[in-house]
């Protein structure tokens with residue numbers, strides 16, 4: 029169908045969704061041939077001739093709608109005229125038969141051939157939906173006509189009642205003849221007792237039904253004559269989105285119980301627990317329908333509703349199963365049953381609630397109707413979108429479950445079958461808007477594709493046509509028996525085979541004058557058949573041999589496969605054992621993992637606690653650090669203040685010390701200046717004697733020396749230093765000359781027990797005479813000593829022994845004595861290795877030149893004096909030696 033219109037239409041939105049792999053079911057559906065939903069349009073006649081209409085049927089497939097404003101203003105412009113194309117458009121004068129033939133006849137054919145079909149009428153209230161579907165006494169609708177054709181088709185092939193019995197799960201069971209007979213008897217009893225639910229009356233008892241059944245239908249061709257058939261009907265109503273079984277025996281209950289929709293083993297939706305009534309004639313079927321109608325009316329009276337506000341579904345289910353080889357009984361195997369269904373749906377009026385001006389319950393009803401029709405619309409829309417989007421893209425989820433009507437027919441849209449819709453139109457101008465909506469829906473619906481049904485036919489390998497052939501054979505036998513032919517009882521021919529070999533069996537009526545000729549013909553025909561049969565037999569033998577060979581090969585393969593299977597089973601067992609062992613291991617490991625996890629969580633908790641404690645400690649430490657820092661700052665500032673103070677004090681002291689030192693220096697300088705003055709004036713001042721030397725000399729020595737000093741000649745300008753008492757210096761004999769070639773004689777004057785030096789370097793004293801005491805002057809002069817050496821030893825504060833050798837020349841004095849002029853000091857120091865070597869060498873300016881460490885007992889001034897005197901005491905000699 030195509031709508032041609034000048035009005036702008038909203039383009040269809042295609043949402044891009046991610047690609048998804050096809051499911052098996054989708055792939056199956058893709059591969060199947062598909063048919064669109066067949067949409068027909070039926071225009072009902074106007075109620076009165078004066079009614080305006082904007083609808084025009086152009087031809088058998090096209091209809092146009094003109095908006096009312098154009099009509100009212102008599103505009104003849106075809107600009108805004110909308111055109112719709114349907115599979116077929118039925119004009120207002122179309123008969124019920126026309127509609128049935130075009131729309132429903134193919135569906136009945138589907139039914140007979142084991143395919144499912146759905147037919148629904150759609151339109152606003154009063155548009156003729158019920159009229160089309162059911163009709164009335166005079167104008168039978170689609171439903172009774174379908175029954176007519178169906179029963180007309182299967183009349184000779186119907187199974188006895190109760191051979192097929194509903195299993196209440198949307199399937200059927202096959203009862204044996206005996207069981208079926210028992211059931212029939214029970215029903216009969218109930219009928220006589222008047223307690224039967226469906227105590228069907230005789231056809232002529234109800235004039236309404238009788239008139240309806242008076243049509244002469246045409247049977248459907250192509251029926252499987254070897255099958256047995258049974259027809260079951262259900263009649264349900266969907267009201268306020270609840271499903272009611274109109275054939276249910278509600279007993280004392282006045283109201284019907286709502287039912288649920290379920291899916292059976294073959295993914296077919298069905299109303300759970302719905303009453304399925306087996307009907308053997310059209311009358312029975314219509315009687316059941318009428319009873320359902322009565323229940324419906326009763327229910328509506330109770331609920332104060334109208335029939336047009338509910339959806340009615342009348343299901344005709346055809347059950348068929350193959351007969352046995354004799355063609356007399358149904359094969360007792362429920363898997364051979366084929367069930368097909370024709371659902372005739374009379375939908376509620378599709379008008380919007382705004383137009384009906386409903387309130388209260390009516391509004392709710394209208395809401396439910398609209399909701400269910402809206403869901404139907406949405407489902408079909410999504411279905412169309414899914415079908416138009418390329419495969420591999422994830423389809424939209426279709427909301428079948430949102431309403432009962434769509435949920436119930438889900439398998440028609442999702443699965444396979446044929447779906448047809450009759451759009452009923454009331455052409456009056458008042459319904460224009462609603463008709464437009466209906467047309468839009470119809471337009472969209474026509475684009476939906478439904479997979480074509482392919483019924484599964486179970487081939488039991490039985491001869492086709494067996495039923496008819498056996499029937500004919502039986503009749504022939506009966507005829508022969510009646511004629512008294514004795515061989516008749518012994519004839520046992522599988523006529524089914526013969527019957528199936530060729531064209532129809534010729535008529536065997538022998539009452540015509542050409543009987544002899546016919547017999548001749550028949551004989552010829554049979555001879556041909558026998559010949560043909562022989563050929564077929566031989567052919568079949570060859571085929572049987574081939575087949576046997578194939579079977580043998582297969583058996584071989586089978587054997588091989590069995591051995592393979594056995595080995596695979598052994599491997600599988602091994603693998604299974606291994607996997608069991610592994611599973612056990614895994615279980616053990618899992619349990620140990622659990623234990624470890626527990627301990628881990630414990631440890632984690634401990635760690636958390638410890639880290640908390642640590643944090644606390646760290647906080648405390650930081651606090652303490654802060655405090656320490658504060659203290660440090662405080663003390664450093666104090667220290668700075670103290671050090672400043674000390675510095676200042678020290679500087680003051682330093683200044684005082686410096687001043688003292690400067691004072692001393694000044695005194696020293698003064699003394700030196702005096703000494704230099706004395707020296708310059710050639711007056712020898714009396715110098716302070718060296719205590720150490722003096723101490724070493726005995727009283728006698730001192731006396732001797734003094735004596736000699738007293739007798740000495742006054743000396744000239746030389747500035748000798750004398751080791752003599754300050755009250756006088758002996759005068760040296762100026763004429764005395766020492767023989768230099770004779771060599772020196774030393775007089776060593778030392779302590780009684782000197783500390784051995786123990787050094788490599790020993791004082792060099794050639795021709796030495798050692799004395800411990802100078803008792804007599806002769807000791808100095810008599811010996812002829814020319815050199816005198818005074819050895820003094822003492823220990824310093826660190827315990828080191830210091831040996832000093834005071835050396836001098838012995839010079840005879842004028843008075844016959846001798847004087848010693850000291851001119852050299854050797855200082856030897858023995859350091860103890862146990863004492864610290866870091867002791868500082870005194871930095872005395874006068875001794876540093878000598879490189880000697882002077883004992884504390886020898887003062888600086890005394891050494892200076894000795895040195896200077898020794899230097900001055902020797903003529904022309906000013907050597908300075910220092911050894912360590």
Ligand SMILES: Nc1ncnc2c1ncn2[C@@H]1O[C@H](COP(=O)(O)OP(=O)(O)OP(=O)(O)O)[C@@H](O)[C@H]1O
Pocket residue numbers: 071072073120151152153154155156157158159160335336337375376377452
């Ligand atoms: N094609 C037709 N020819 C003659 N009469 C018709 C035709 N269609 C409908 N009618 C008549 O119109 C009236 C309303 O029709 P019908 O009850 O079938 O409408 P409806 O769409 O089923 O309404 P509701 O939604 O209420 O069930 C009936 O009296 C019916 O006889």
